[in-house]
Amino acid sequence: MIKIEHISKKYKTAENFSVVDLDLFIEEKEIFGLLGPNGAGKTTLISILCSLIKPTSGSFTINGLNYQTHKNELKQLIGIVPQEYALYPTLTAFENLKYFGSMYGLHGKKLKNKINEYLEILGLSQFTNKRIETFSGGMKRRINLIASILHEPKVLFLDEPTVGVDVQSKNVIIEFLQDLNKKGTTIIYTSHHLNEAEAFCTKVAIIDHGKLITKGKPADLINKQEGAHNLEEVFLNLTGKALRDHA
Numbered sequence: 322m323i324k325i326e327h328i329s330k331k332y333k334t335a336e337n338f339s340v341v342d343l344d345l346f347i348e349e350k351e352i353f354g355l356l357g358p359n360g361a362g363k364t365t366l367i368s369i370l371c372s373l374i375k376p377t378s379g380s381f382t383i384n385g386l387n388y389q390t391h392k393n394e395l396k397q398l399i400g401i402v403p404q405e406y407a408l409y410p411t412l413t414a415f416e417n418l419k420y421f422g423s424m425y426g427l428h429g430k431k432l433k434n435k436i437n438e439y440l441e442i443l444g445l446s447q448f449t450n451k452r453i454e455t456f457s458g459g460m461k462r463r464i465n466l467i468a469s470i471l472h473e474p475k476v477l478f479l480d481e482p483t484v485g486v487d488v489q490s491k492n493v494i495i496e497f498l499q500d501l502n503k504k505g506t507t508i509i510y511t512s513h514h515l516n517e518a519e520a521f522c523t524k525v526a527i528i529d530h531g532k533l534i535t536k537g538k539p540a541d542l543i544n545k546q547e548g549a550h551n552l553e554e555v556f557l558n559l560t561g562k563a564l565r566d567h568a
């Protein structure tokens with residue numbers, strides 16, 4: 322379970338806080354969606370929970386482990402699928418995955434079998450020995466996903482895992498994540514696809530301007546919001562229709 326208490330974050334070069342005094346509790350085995358307009362603070366929050374950046378104030382624990390005192394244990398416990406592809410373009414799919422597996426102390430036949438098993442499930446076996454630079458966006462996303470779960474994390478964070486992929490790749494990714502979740506992995510993901518989140522998530526939190534606006538089961542949030550028929554309508558009602566452009 323993830324317990325977030327009074328987390329705030331202000332980047333050194335920023336004028337405003339990106340996350341503001343945020344409290345959130347995510348139970349084990351949830352598929353939890355972090356939703357919000359551009360610039361709401363989703364990536365910042367996920368980056369804090371993955372210990373990629375430090376909060377300005379506040380604290381959090383994952384399965385009771387504090388990020389300040391149990392850094393190594395947390396690294397084994399969690400998996401991270403970043404928004405950007407974190408792959409080596411001139412290496413093959415297999416070489417990339419072998420490299421990422423070795424970073425978690427995995428090697429030999431066990432690692433090889435695991436890589437081949439995931440490549441098969443995600444429809445990529447025939448591309449095992451092809452260079453990543455020849456892959457489509459959807460194929461890279463699936464490799465990125467495999468790289469993050471070779472060490473079998475109990476908690477998996479994904480930052481927009483289905484952005485820029487076709488419907489076929491998206492379905493394979495979502496089904497794969499649902500299967501992982503059934504086997505016990507807690508999933509925390511960000512997305513702008515509200516239909517997808519409505520169908521996929523057991524709970525969601527809507528954040529805006531770094532603050533928690535609401536949280537709950539998608540169906541409960543829809544029922545609660547007068548006149549709303551789906552999560553997108555709830556989202557627009559709560560966050561407004563104004564564009565969030567800034568430079």
Ligand SMILES: Nc1ncnc2c1ncn2[C@@H]1O[C@H](COP(=O)(O)OP(=O)(O)OP(=O)(O)O)[C@@H](O)[C@H]1O
Binds near residue numbers: 335
């Ligand atoms: N490294 C940084 N330095 C300064 N400001 C930053 C930095 N990263 C993000 N921000 C600012 O923090 C705020 C929240 O950004 P964040 O990327 O967390 O939002 P987001 O909800 O993930 O947005 P998106 O949906 O566009 O990915 C924005 O105002 C952004 O400009």
